Amino acid sequence: MxxxxxxxxPTPDSHAFPTRRYDLVKEFVIALGVVTVLCVVAxxxxxxxxxxxxxxxxxxxxxxxxxxxxxxGELAGTTTSAGYGPxxxxxxxxxxxxxxxxxxxxxxxLPVEPxxxxxxxxxxxxxxxxxxxxxxxxxxxxxxxQQQAWATAYADALAKAPDGDPAKVASGDYGPVPAIxxxxxxxxxxxxxxxxxxxxxxxxxxxxxxxxxxLADGTHLEDAARAQNLGGDQWGxxxxxxxxxxxxxxxxxxxxYQVPPFSTSDNADIGVWALMILLSIGFVCIPWIPGLRTxxxxxxxxxxxxxxxxx
Amino acid sequence: MMTQLLAVSQPVPAGPVVQWGxxxxxxxxxxxxxxxxxxxxxALVLPFPAPREDEDR
Amino acid sequence: MSxxxxxxxxxxxxxxxxxxRDTWTAALTRWVEGLVPKGQWLPDRQPVYVASWIYVxxxxxxxxLVVIIASGxxxxxxxxxxxxxxxxxxFFNSVHLWSVELFFATMVIHLWGKFxxxxxxxxxxxTWATGALAFFGSLGTAFxxxxxxxxxxxxxxxxxxxxxxxxxxxxxxxxxxxLGQMVLWHVSLLPLVVGGIVAVHIVLVRRRGVAPPxxxxxxxxxxxxxxxxxxxxxxxxxxxxxxxxxxRTVGSSQGPGA
Numbered sequence: 001m002x003x004x005x006x007x008x009x010p011t012p013d014s015h016a017f018p019t020r021r022y023d024l025v026k027e028f029v030i031a032l033g034v035v036t037v038l039c040v041v042a043x044x045x046x047x048x049x050x051x052x053x054x055x056x057x058x059x060x061x062x063x064x065x066x067x068x069x070x071x072x073g074e075l076a077g078t079t080t081s082a083g084y085g086p087x088x089x090x091x092x093x094x095x096x097x098x099x100x101x102x103x104x105x106x107x108x109x110l111p112v113e114p115x116x117x118x119x120x121x122x123x124x125x126x127x128x129x130x131x132x133x134x135x136x137x138x139x140x141x142x143x144x145x146q147q148q149a150w151a152t153a154y155a156d157a158l159a160k161a162p163d164g165d166p167a168k169v170a171s172g173d174y175g176p177v178p179a180i181x182x183x184x185x186x187x188x189x190x191x192x193x194x195x196x197x198x199x200x201x202x203x204x205x206x207x208x209x210x211x212x213x214x215l216a217d218g219t220h221l222e223d224a225a226r227a228q229n230l231g232g233d234q235w236g237x238x239x240x241x242x243x244x245x246x247x248x249x250x251x252x253x254x255x256x257y258q259v260p261p262f263s264t265s266d267n268a269d270i271g272v273w274a275l276m277i278l279l280s281i282g283f284v285c286i287p288w289i290p291g292l293r294t295x296x297x298x299x300x301x302x303x304x305x306x307x308x309x310x311x
Numbered sequence: 312m313m314t315q316l317l318a319v320s321q322p323v324p325a326g327p328v329v330q331w332g333x334x335x336x337x338x339x340x341x342x343x344x345x346x347x348x349x350x351x352x353x354a355l356v357l358p359f360p361a362p363r364e365d366e367d368r
Numbered sequence: 369m370s371x372x373x374x375x376x377x378x379x380x381x382x383x384x385x386x387x388x389r390d391t392w393t394a395a396l397t398r399w400v401e402g403l404v405p406k407g408q409w410l411p412d413r414q415p416v417y418v419a420s421w422i423y424v425x426x427x428x429x430x431x432x433l434v435v436i437i438a439s440g441x442x443x444x445x446x447x448x449x450x451x452x453x454x455x456x457x458x459f460f461n462s463v464h465l466w467s468v469e470l471f472f473a474t475m476v477i478h479l480w481g482k483f484x485x486x487x488x489x490x491x492x493x494x495t496w497a498t499g500a501l502a503f504f505g506s507l508g509t510a511f512x513x514x515x516x517x518x519x520x521x522x523x524x525x526x527x528x529x530x531x532x533x534x535x536x537x538x539x540x541x542x543x544x545x546x547l548g549q550m551v552l553w554h555v556s557l558l559p560l561v562v563g564g565i566v567a568v569h570i571v572l573v574r575r576r577g578v579a580p581p582x583x584x585x586x587x588x589x590x591x592x593x594x595x596x597x598x599x600x601x602x603x604x605x606x607x608x609x610x611x612x613x614x615x616r617t618v619g620s621s622q623g624p625g626a
Contacts, residue, residue, distance in 0.1 A: 012490070017415040019414060044462075053522070053523055228322075269532040269536075273532050283500055285497070299484060305484070308419055309416065
């Protein structure tokens with residue numbers, strides 16, 4: 001008998017009970033056989049989803065206006081990346097939970113300067129393209145205020161143009177920004193942009209951070225995701241592309257994003273994380289939480305399990 | 312590679328979803344969850360084979 | 369907690385005075401042997417109350433884990449982009465996906481069962497806790513798996529998940545958009561961590577034995593036939609002696625519950 005976990009009183013030693021023949025190894029082998037058959041059959045019948053990655057070239061061909069608008073936004077400092085904060089830059093403070101700001105704590109560990117890294121440095125490589133290289137020179141010679149004015153004006157004008165089409169933008173003083181954005185689009189269309197973002201300085205491109213941040217700054221990636229019910233407010237965390245089951249075990253994590261206050265908060269992510277960590281700690285500690293640790297006695301489901309045992 | 316390009320231009324259609332108030336769940340996930348509940352209930356109520364020998368040790 | 373019989377100086381092969389200068393090896397061996405009662409590492413008998421289908425979901429979960437690892441190893445043979453262009457690769461990716469679905473399904477059913485049976489009773493709190501930790505560890509491992517698919521899913525999941533991780537401060541070190549980092553976490557670091565937690569969980573199950581039914585009477589307090597192995601001067605079978613001895617001292621079986 002053990003003193004054991006509180007609330008139940010002493011529990012008999014399991015080794016003191018009469019025993020029955022029970023072949024654990026055979027049970028495991030049968031389980032392995034059954035699981036293997038189920039997985040192989042499911043694999044043959046249902047296969048698995050594999051929606052190809054959206055290359056920056058496809059982005060350029062399917063949503064060229066989005067590429068131009070995103071490039072202008074990077075230059076104007078209005079994109080998500082440009083205004084993100086740690087760990088990429090210091091443009092913002094990050095999310096807070098009351099007085100606590102965990103996002104700021106580690107500082108900038110993955111430095112990203114979106115205008116430079118995503119747009120200017122790649123465009124600068126177009127050495128044979130005089131329109132592009134001249135535009136970059138004009139940009140760099142201008143003051144920060146002038147750059148801001150040009151880029152913001154162009155980004156606004158694109159938003160107002162029919163279908164966001166750069167060809168239909170109202171005339172205005174945009175400086176070299178339209179030329180730079182157009183050069184970015186040409187780069188993306190050529191298929192060279194991922195390489196410039198991931199392996200230009202490192203040869204081995206195993207870190208897709210910059211390419212992904214740029215793609216996510218546009219609307220095309222999110223549009224494709226929402227079409228598959230993968231948006232955060234669509235319970236997307238639980239879901240998968242196509243007609244496949246996703247991660248139903250993430251139901252509670254997804255749930256919080258659907259309800260206030262999280263659904264309308266700028267600090268939703270840290271809020272949900274904090275709540276889930278608390279609940280997870282509680283879950284691990286069920287054996288020690290009074291009331292919760294003895295709840296099963298009152299639920300009575302155990303009576304089904306042991307109904308064949310005489311008391 | 313051609314098949315990949317074609318696949319992107321016609322992405323796989325999203326699976327059907329079930330909406331119930333503010334809860335939206337894909338049919339695929341719903342099937343998995345219901346199957347799990349069913350299996351759990353069956354595990355509780357189906358009789359378990361008796362031991363091979365009637366031995367009490 | 370049971371002690372191995374060699375702790376009894378009159379029975380051990382080593383005189384007590386010598387034990388102070390035990391080798392580390394002997395101490396480790398004794399510790400390992402003491403982890404689980406003698407004969408309980410892989411017994412071929414279980415308590416009679418282990419008689420329900422609910423008990424198979426732990427082993428089904430373990431079997432699913434084996435299939436996950438096996439199919440995962442095949443995928444490592446070809447690398448992270450192999451399966452996009454190879455039918456064999458895609459097949460093993462599918463096996464890997466469905467074994468993961470089965471793994472979580474059986475784990476959750478196992479968890480439901482253990483909850484309703486309050487299987488943390490009788491000093492089994494750590495068994496529950498390691499199980500819960502294995503669940504969360506598995507979530508993390510599965511998550512990194514989704515990240516290294518090198519397809520649209522990976523693009524979307526990484527750019528979404530980064531926000532929560534960044535907000536909590538982890539994103540500064542755990543960069544979900546860094547494929548190289550995520551591959552290594554998924555195929556080596558996290559499986560080792562989860563494997564370690566699962567190993568501790570299983571050792572604990574063998575150590576304590578399967579939790580008795582709620583409200584079960586202590587079998588040692590009903591008038592027993594004399595234990596044929598408990599002759600004078602010889603130790604009773606491991607795991608029994610100290611436990612049942614304390615019961616006889618204490619008296620009645622069930623204390624008041626909460």
